[in-house]
Amino acid sequence: MSMRAVVYDKPFTVTVREVEKPKILHPDDVIVKVTTTCICGSDLHMYEGRTAAQAGIVFGHENMGIIEELGEGVTLLRKGDRVVMPFNVACGRCANCEQGKSAFCTVVNPGFYVCSAYGYVSMGPYPGGQAEYVRVPFADFNALKLPPGTEHEEDFALLADIFxxxxxxxxxxxxxxxxxxxxxxxxxxxxxxxxxxxxxxxxxxxxxxxxxxxxxxxxxxxxxxxxxxxxxxxxxxxxxxxxxxxxxxxxxxxxxxxxxxxxxxxxxxxxxxxxxxxxxxxxxxxxxxxxxxxxxxxxxxxxxxxxxxxxxxxxxxxxxxxGQCNVKAYNRHLRDLIIAGRAKPSFVVSHNLPLDAAADAYDKFDKRIDGYTKVLLHP
Known part of the structure; x- marks a missing residue:
């Protein structure tokens, strides 16, 4: 099966096209149907050709959505759960993860000193979530459950990275x-x-x-x-x-x-x-x-x-x-601040756009024009 995704072609060029839909590869995986994914300033480093990113990479490390499929080893999550994922993928079991340093997990990206992230160069083999679906490894650890429904969608999306x-x-x-x-x-x-x-x-x-x-x-x-x-x-x-x-x-x-x-x-x-x-x-x-x-x-x-x-x-x-943010050290508490009405980080959001508008959104965000400060894409 295929799905639509934002794919890097060359510096200053991305396109939305059909790629293979992710599958369960490990019992700890889940497949999430993406409801909101964000364009990050860090994505611009790749977009501008300022990294070693190769053509064909699917962008998107700030992702949230609804769980559609679960591996048989997942115990804390259920199909239909609304979740947001830290941009840095972590195992939850190594020495650094046990100390709350999930950005420096030693398991998910062996041989590198940087964290793993969805859709980012040199940060592990995890395709990005600027797509209709995304695979989440070590899901019981990496997926933060949210209240069901659509309330606080913009705020919760920002728990993946920037907040x-x-x-x-x-x-x-x-x-x-x-x-x-x-x-x-x-x-x-x-x-x-x-x-x-x-x-x-x-x-x-x-x-x-x-x-x-x-x-x-x-x-x-x-x-x-x-x-x-x-x-x-x-x-x-x-x-x-x-x-x-x-x-x-x-x-x-x-x-x-x-x-x-x-x-x-x-x-x-x-x-x-x-x-x-x-x-x-x-x-x-x-x-x-x-x-x-x-x-x-x-x-x-x-x-x-x-x-x-x-x-x-x-x-x-x-x-x-x-150093990179240890998102897991903060996201549960920040989620609860949002739910309690004490925090509303979505004041930074300037645009909510369909996935198909990604190419134009990247161009305008990169040029800092037309008020593009934070873009949320909805597949």
Missing amino acids: PTGWHGVELSGFRPGESVAVFGAGPVGLMAAYSALLRGASEVYVVDRVPERLAKAKEIGCVPIDFGAGDPVDAILKLRDGKEVDRGVDAVGYQAVAQSGVEQPNAVLESLIRVVRPTGGLGIPGLYVPSDPGAPDAASGKGYISFPFGKLFEKGLSLGT
């Missing part, structure tokens, strides 16, 4: 209630980091970006928007704070950071964070950095070598936390 990842960025920084935070990047993850800081009791949150729609979203939720196109963002934050640095900083941009001039500069955000965070403060870096980058602006960063002022980091006694 937990934003929360994780704040966690990595060592944040404590009452502290001030500067978030660099107001894409979906950056906005989720800012929102998470507010939910957790931040006194002030500054959000740095240059896209007007993104800065407007940050202001809507009670953050202070900082347009780095208008001047040095660190200077702007320090001026607003009478020269005082912030307690914590979050890098929600990653290796495709740009300088104020608009020229790509991979270390731009790291340098700014070291400047803007107070001595003994902390940096959380959920923004993606990669060990190789075919489109890097220089040879060093092409090999994953990013220069930044480590001497100043040391002098200020800053702590630094990095």
Whole structure:
């Protein structure tokens, strides 16, 4: 049997076409009929040719839907259950999974130091969910049950990646209630980091970006928007704070950071964070950095070598936390915040579109035009 899916053809080109429908391959598998799947900023790295992704890969690591078929080893789930899956596939049984470090599962992607994910280059053999169906391995561990029906569909879809990842960025920084935070990047993850800081009791949150729609979203939720196109963002934050640095900083941009001039500069955000965070403060870096980058602006960063002022980091006694989000450590609690009405992360969603609109949606999201901030696709 076949199904429709979003397939990568070449840089800046995806198409929706017929591919083979997934099958149960292991007793712990389930097959989910996808109801909502999201386009992520991380997908753009592949879309733009900035990874080793080969033609034919099915995209989509932010997926939710209804269980249609179960392997005989699945015990906690039932046909018809509504579920959302962490973007990082994990076994639930290895030493890292047992410690809550599911992003660093040692079983599902042997030979790599990165997590496994649906539809992502070098992250395991798991086709993506920007499709009508997706296979979920180790399903009892990886599928989070949701209330039946369609309520909170947009909010729950964001539990696959960006809401937990934003929360994780704040966690990595060592944040404590009452502290001030500067978030660099107001894409979906950056906005989720800012929102998470507010939910957790931040006194002030500054959000740095240059896209007007993104800065407007940050202001809507009670953050202070900082347009780095208008001047040095660190200077702007320090001026607003009478020269005082912030307690914590979050890098929600990653290796495709740009300088104020608009020229790509991979270390731009790291340098700014070291400047803007107070001595003994902390940096959380959920923004993606990669060990190789075919489109890097220089040879060093092409090999994953990013220069930044480590001497100043040391002098200020800053702590630094990095790495992919351990979604399983957060998604159950964040789900319950949504159900209780305490959190509504779907404020970042700009478009709900049919799967067949994926090619145009990728183009507009990549160009940051027409208000495309977070796109949800519905097969």
